[in-house]
Amino acid sequence: MIDWGSFVVVAVVSIGSAAVLVSLFSFGLRLLAGENRRWGARIGAYACFALAALGVLYGIYLIVPALHK
Amino acid sequence: MDLTYVVVLVIVLAIFFDFTNGFHDTANAMATPIATGALRPKVAVALAAVLNLVGAFLSTAVAATISGGIIREGPGGVDITPSMIFAGLIGAVIWNLVTWLRGLPSSSSHALFGGLIGAALVGAGLDSVDFSVVLSKVVLPALLAPLVAGIAAFLATRLAYRITRRPVEKNKRAGFRVGQIFTSSLVALAHGTNDAQKTMGVITLTLIAGGFLQTGSAPPFWVVVVCACAIAAGTYSGGWRIIQTLGGGLTDIKATQGFSAEASTAATVLASSHLGFALSTTQVASGSIIGAGLGRRGGAIQWSTAGKIVVAWFITLPASAAVGGLCELIARLGPVGLLIDAVLGLTVIVGIFVASRRRPAEQSNALEVDVAMNSVMTRNERRNAQKKRSEELLAARRRLSDESSLFGYGQDAS
Numbered sequence: 288m289i290d291w292g293s294f295v296v297v298a299v300v301s302i303g304s305a306a307v308l309v310s311l312f313s314f315g316l317r318l319l320a321g322e323n324r325r326w327g328a329r330i331g332a333y334a335c336f337a338l339a340a341l342g343v344l345y346g347i348y349l350i351v352p353a354l355h356k
Numbered sequence: 357m358d359l360t361y362v363v364v365l366v367i368v369l370a371i372f373f374d375f376t377n378g379f380h381d382t383a384n385a386m387a388t389p390i391a392t393g394a395l396r397p398k399v400a401v402a403l404a405a406v407l408n409l410v411g412a413f414l415s416t417a418v419a420a421t422i423s424g425g426i427i428r429e430g431p432g433g434v435d436i437t438p439s440m441i442f443a444g445l446i447g448a449v450i451w452n453l454v455t456w457l458r459g460l461p462s463s464s465s466h467a468l469f470g471g472l473i474g475a476a477l478v479g480a481g482l483d484s485v486d487f488s489v490v491l492s493k494v495v496l497p498a499l500l501a502p503l504v505a506g507i508a509a510f511l512a513t514r515l516a517y518r519i520t521r522r523p524v525e526k527n528k529r530a531g532f533r534v535g536q537i538f539t540s541s542l543v544a545l546a547h548g549t550n551d552a553q554k555t556m557g558v559i560t561l562t563l564i565a566g567g568f569l570q571t572g573s574a575p576p577f578w579v580v581v582v583c584a585c586a587i588a589a590g591t592y593s594g595g596w597r598i599i600q601t602l603g604g605g606l607t608d609i610k611a612t613q614g615f616s617a618e619a620s621t622a623a624t625v626l627a628s629s630h631l632g633f634a635l636s637t638t639q640v641a642s643g644s645i646i647g648a649g650l651g652r653r654g655g656a657i658q659w660s661t662a663g664k665i666v667v668a669w670f671i672t673l674p675a676s677a678a679v680g681g682l683c684e685l686i687a688r689l690g691p692v693g694l695l696i697d698a699v700l701g702l703t704v705i706v707g708i709f710v711a712s713r714r715r716p717a718e719q720s721n722a723l724e725v726d727v728a729m730n731s732v733m734t735r736n737e738r739r740n741a742q743k744k745r746s747e748e749l750l751a752a753r754r755r756l757s758d759e760s761s762l763f764g765y766g767q768d769a770s
C-alpha cells in the first residue's frame with residue numbers, strides 16, 4: 288500500500304544531503320571568521336563554498352529534466 | 357450540453373487556480389529570506405516569480421491522469437467529465453483562498469485532489485475513488501513530510517550552530533543570508549517545474565476530453581505560456597499572509613536557521629521527487645521551519661499556530677471535496693447549473709477578497725504611512741517616507757536575525 292522502502296531512502300537522502308550542504312557552508316563561514324585569518328583558512332573557506340555551490344548546481348541538474356534524460 | 361462552453365469555463369478557472377497556486381506557495385521558498393532580511397520583500401517575490409516562470413517552461417511532461425490515480429479514471433474506470441473538473445477546480449480555488457485569508461500554508465495539490473474527489477463521488481459514485489491511494493498518497497505523506505523535513509532541518513541547524521560557534525571572536529553567521537538566496541531560489545525553481553505542470557495537465561486533459569486534441573498529445577504551446585505566466589503572476593502578487601505565518605508566526609527565524617530550513621526543504625523536495633515518494637512542498641517547508649526553530653537553543657515554536665496549520669492540512673481534502681461535490685451536484689442541472697456554479701464561485705471569490713481588504717495583512721513593503729500624513733504630503737514625500745520605512749524594516753530584520761557572540765556585543769547592540 289505504502290512503499291516504506293522508498294520512503295526510508297527519501298528520508299535518509301534528504302537528511303543526509305541537507306546536513307552535508309549546511310555543514311559545508313558553515314565550515315566555510317567558520318574559516319572566514321576571526322581577525323587575523325591566514326592564507327590556508329581563506330582557501331579552505333572558498334573550497335567549502337565551491338563544494339556547497341556544486342551541491343546547488345546538482346540540485347538544478349535534478350530539477351531540469353532536459354539535463355538528465 | 358455545449359462542450360465548447362464547458363471547456364472554456366474549465367480553462368479560465370484552471371488558469372485562476374494556477375494563479376492562486378502561485379501566490380499560495382510563494383511563502384515556501386521566500387518566507388525565510390524575507391524574514392531574515394536576506395532579500396527585500398519585493399525582490400524576493402520577483403525572484404520567485406521569474407524562477408517559477410522559467411521552471412514552468414523547463415518541464416512540460418504532462419501526467420497521464422489528472423488525479424494521479426486517486427480517481428479510477430481511464431479505460432474500465434469512470435470518465436472524468438469536464439463538468440467534474442470544473443466543480444473540482446471551484447472547490448480547490450475556494451479552499452486555497454480560504455486558507456490564504458487565514459494565513460495558513462496548505463497544499464494546493466491536495467486542494468485540487470480534494471475538489472476532484474468530491475466531484476467524482478457525486479458525479480460517478482462511491483466506487484470512483486480509490487481510497488487506499490488517498491491514504492498512501494495524501495494522508496500518510498502529510499504526516500511523514502513534515503517529520504522528514506523537520507528532522508533534516510533540526511540536524512542541519514544544530515550542525516550549523518555547532519560549526520560556526522566562536523566563543524571569543526565574532527562569528528560570521530550573517531553570511532548565511534547569502535546562502536539563503538541560493539537555497540530559496542532552488543525551492544522556487546522546483547516549485548515552478550512541478551506545479552505549473554499540474555495545471556497544464558488539467559487543461560490538456562480537458563481539451564482531449566472535449567475532442568480538441570488527440571489522446572496523448574503534449575500541451576499546446578499557448579497552454580504552456582499561459583500557465584507559466586499565471587503561476588508567475590500569482591507568485592509575484594505574493595501571499596503576504598502566508599509569508600507572515602511561515603516567516604514569523606511559527607518561530608523567530610535567524611539567518612542560520614533560515615539557511616538550514618531552506619536547504620532541508622530543497623533537499624527533501626528534490627529527493628522525494630526523484631526517488632519516487634511524493635511529498636507536498638508546502639508541508640515540507642512548514643516542517644523545515646519548525647525543525648529549524650527547535651534546533652536553535654532558546655528558539656521557541658508557537659505551537660498554537662503550528663497546530664492550526666496541521667489542522668488545515670487534514671481538512672484540506674475533505675473541505676475542498678465538499679465544495680467540489682456541491683458544485684458537481686449543481687452542475688448536473690446542465691449548462692444552467694454550470695452557470696450557477698460559476699456565479700456562486702465568483703461571488704465567494706470576490707467576497708474573500710473583500711474580507712481580505714477589511715483586515716489587510718501588513719504588505720511588508722507597502723507600509724501605510726499615517727493617513728493624516730497622506731493628506732499633507734506630496735506624492736514624492738509619501739514615496740520617500742515609505743522608502744525610508746522599508747529601509748528601516750530591512751535593517752531591523754537583518755539586525756534581529758544576526759547573532760553575535762558576546763565578544764563585541766556592545767558595538768552590535770548600539
